[in-house]
Amino acid sequence: MQVNRVPVHIVVPTYNEAQNVSNLLDKIFELGLDNMHVLIVDDNSPDNTADIAKSYSESKNFSVSILKRDSKSGLGTAYVQGFQEVLRQFSREEGFVVQMDADLSHDPEYLPQMIELLNQNDVIVGSRYYHGGGSDEEWGLYRKLLSEGGNKLIRFVSGLKVKDCTSGFKVFKLEVLREICWDKIRCVGFGFQVEIAMQCQRKGFQIKEYPIIFSDRKAGKSKMSTSIIFEAIFKITLARFSSFGLIPRFRSNS
Ligand SMILES: Nc1nc2c(ncn2[C@@H]2O[C@H](COP(=O)(O)OP(=O)(O)OP(=O)(O)O)[C@@H](O)[C@H]2O)c(=O)[nH]1
Ligand SMILES: [Mg+2]
Structure with a gap:
């Protein structure tokens, strides 16, 4: 596969x-890459993120589409x-999805x-815990320990081999996303990152970590909450047990 010729679809919630x-x-x-398209999935942000993105990209002639949803429904x-929108539009083509x-x-x-790296792999995970990766230098010890400890706990529960199992920075071959069972995804929040990685591992895709430095957001507010963390731990535990066939399949709409 000639990686520089393949269209790249970047999905940003x-x-x-x-x-x-x-x-x-x-x-x-x-970056000046050829054939790059951004899809913004916006939940009707009160600060007009979607309108700003639309008018800015039109003024710069960037290839950006907006998928607007009615209200905040989780990342x-x-x-x-x-992802389903990209799969619908590009049902037969080759492509990469970020x-x-x-x-x-x-x-x-x-x-x-x-x-x-997709020359030799199916999924690339931007990783804080792979050799050479790391987190914002300004993070204090407590934040670092919390983040690393949470990642280790979720890694243990999920059985994932990748070191950064909660990473939200990934690149997939489009054909990998064609194989994902979307109705098995249970998490509304960031636990989704773990669930999709679990499916990729279980289906035997070649997953490679790439070291990144994760910087803290400089503007705007985090949407992370305790309930999203508990959702991830609870539903990933369920996903692991059901992968062993120990409990019937469970799905929640919450
Ligand atoms: N469409 C949509 N996007 C969301 C929602 N919640 C978070 N996001 C986006 O998902 C991305 C990650 O959210 P953040 O709030 O930065 O959460 P995080 O990066 O896991 O946590 P921090 O490290 O605290 O920033 C950002 O681009 C958010 O705007 C949501 O309910 N709907
Ligand atoms: Mg963030």
């Missing part, structure tokens, strides 16, 4: 990212809807190397 979205689009399109469901946050914690400058 947004909720109140007006202060970040134009900057993110600049950084993505400054996991935003990704599922965004998932990344809008708050610039995931630096677009890593994308060319991550995409290149």
